[in-house]
Amino acid sequence: MYNFALAFVICGVVYFIGEAVSNLTKAWIPSVFVTAAVLLVGFWTVIPTTVVSDSMLIPFGSTIGIYLLITHMGTVISIKQLLSQWKTIVVCLAGLAGMCALCLVILPGVIGRDLVVAGLPPLTGGIIAATTMKTAAEANGLTEAAIFAIAMYCVQGFAGYPLTAVCLQLEGKKLIKGYRAGEYKLESAVSDVDAVNGKLNNGTAEEHKKLIPPLPANWNGPVVILLKLGIVSWLATQLGTIVIPVINMKISGAVYALVLGVIFTSIGFLDENAINKANSYGIIMFALMMYVFDGLNGCTPEMLGNIIGPMILL
Template sequence: MEPIYLAVFFLALVALGEVLSIKSRAKIPTLLVVIGIVFILLQAEVLPPEFIEATTFVAFGSMLVPILIVHLGTMIPLSVMKKQYQAVIITGIGLLISVVSVLTIVTLLFNYETAVAGTGPITGGIIAYLITAEGLRAAGLTTLVAIPVTIFALQNFIGMPLTSILLSRYAKSIRTDTDNHHYAKLAAATDQKKQAKKPLIPERYLESNFIILFILFCGGALAVFLDQITGINASLFALVIGVTGTALRAFPEKALEQANSSGITMVALFFVVLASLVGVTWNEIVASIAPALAIMFIGITGLVLGGLIGAKIFKWKPTKAIPVVLTALYGFPGDYLIVEEVARSTGRDEVERKRIMDELVAPMLIGGFTSVTVGSIAIASILIGTLS
């Protein structure tokens, strides 16, 4: 079959997932719909495994992974992270307790390899999942790949509703708060500071999509090169390159979006995830249910406990601190969409809705960035390295 026909078929599944996600207000993740349908078709032998590779998107997506991670490093400036240091620390506490708990308890209940298979996905999103799945295959632990698949598919259904409930309670407690422009002022100060700093590359050149892509590919290539000479996972280097490059203003913020290339990159990444399903059997999924549920219970309990401790330290309400940590279970855009929905449904007028958005959107985005973009990639890369 022609690759274009296969691509249309798989993109139809992505479009269906998007429709369901929009209708459910992000409670049904797009990727979960695509993974579920493709897995069923593979198991029923309706979809030949070689069809996924035949789209040519898999090779393209694999090449784009380090470029995407460099892009993730450009998503939120260091200046904003510094102003939201409390959200960063609270999220870090949650990740630490979650990781230590999973590695300790799950190793005792099952084994160390099983604990590692679940730790990356429970602390982050799609990139942590890919690092874990590819690392398990490289280490010859293919039977364990079903564990991150199961966790990745199910954790959204726990994290997103729980976050929505807690944030709704918090929003009701702040909707009459008079300090309604705190985060807007921070953002304005950040913009002024950013404008005062001269970029390394003249801005007129960064208006070119091709130049931005060239810089991103250079960053991704450098990360892969450093991996080859040091043995340290390229994901870590790519993340550092993205964050550092943005701080030095060598990269524009949200680089792939500036280059109008984020959509096709995410589509290619979907195919890399789908390729990881090839070879995973229904029996392996069933066998992974027990360890996956144990990992999720222990890991999520650790995240919640970290949120409670962080709330105590910084005198935050638990209904705000815990959701910030729970962003590890779904990340962006779920974190933003939940805040938007909470503000829309809880605020009684436009002023209150803006007040709720200003109060919650910055710490939630920073929490997701800290966990999904930074923490989970580092955790998954380091732990997978211990298996080789």
């Protein structure tokens, strides 16, 4: 009775529960936390610990799925918008640097360097960072650090979302007050926001000639879009094998994937918002998320108890 199809169904049900709770609470309870909690309790009771691997999502999500998604992230980044919002970028980078410096100075002697190094990227970077740290920790036999990375990704929203909501409410009130006082004009307001990618759309995007002309629509189907993403992803994996002379180390292919995604979109080889245009975002993200959650299958109640304190401190 139990096979790969039923395993896939179980993963889908668990994922749906997380999304449903998040929608019902208007995202005050993060979906990733609920999904992780349901899956963790399930691992301790009735759900097979091999359910994610049995669903066959891991081979896809842990390899090409990651690279396709990171390259896709480059296709939704507008260089023009980045340049116009340089102050935001500087503040963001300063905040990240401050978080890392503070934690690396204070916490290694308290919770251990392995947990600090594994937990910081998911705290500051999200799903891709959590995946990268999980893989690296497992490769070095650091099971607790791998679980800690996933746990940090799952719980960080409890601090981040309320702070974000408060700050946005304050900024919204400030903008409304300024608008009513005549300080802001309606023409300068952003008219649309891409909810999936967080990209601002003001309806005034200028068409400019790119180095590579776009393919005709009837030639540029979903598989062709994914093919182009795959080519750039392959280039990123090859660059990731090169040792940089000055620093005498390799840079992760994932970093190259993001950079190449931006470059190849700017010259016209990749489609903007590529994975969504190929109608593939949902399945890729589902596979990647379940790959991350699979790291919880070795977490025991005792281990969870041991990492709660370090999670709160971090």
